């Protein structure tokens with residue numbers, strides 16, 4: 762009997778702790794309507810670019826099938842990003858997923874437009890290239906790509 766009620770209390774305490782942790786992590790309206798798979802990338806974006814966290818946390822990201830070669834889109838007015846699920850789950854590597862979220866975040870959060878140009882090795886100069894850099898280029902130029910975004914966030 763005592764053990765039974767004790768266990769019940771523990772479940773209650775555990776639930777309260779979980780609710781409290783969620784409120785602390787995502788409270789105050791943070792990350793509304795964002796699919797949970799994107800949240801780690803959003804947090805990494807804030808950390809890497811050192812941008813003020815308010816707008817990234819209030820940008821919604823969801824899945825939507827997109828036409829042709831388009832894999833992501835940002836609507837800076839409504840502050841909504843859509844990502845093509847086929848590309849996300851079947852094609853993109855982890856680095857490419859991160860580059861895609863960073864690219865769309867820069868449109869939505871910093872209102873940055875595309876930045877063309879190539880490096881000597883043929884890789885795009887920036888993650889803000891209209892065609893996203895592939896895995897090989899991201900791996901090779903990761904550091905300068907992040908520095909470029911950080912500069913655009915200043």
Ligand SMILES: [Zn+2]
Nearest residue numbers: 864868875891
């Ligand atoms: Zn773009």
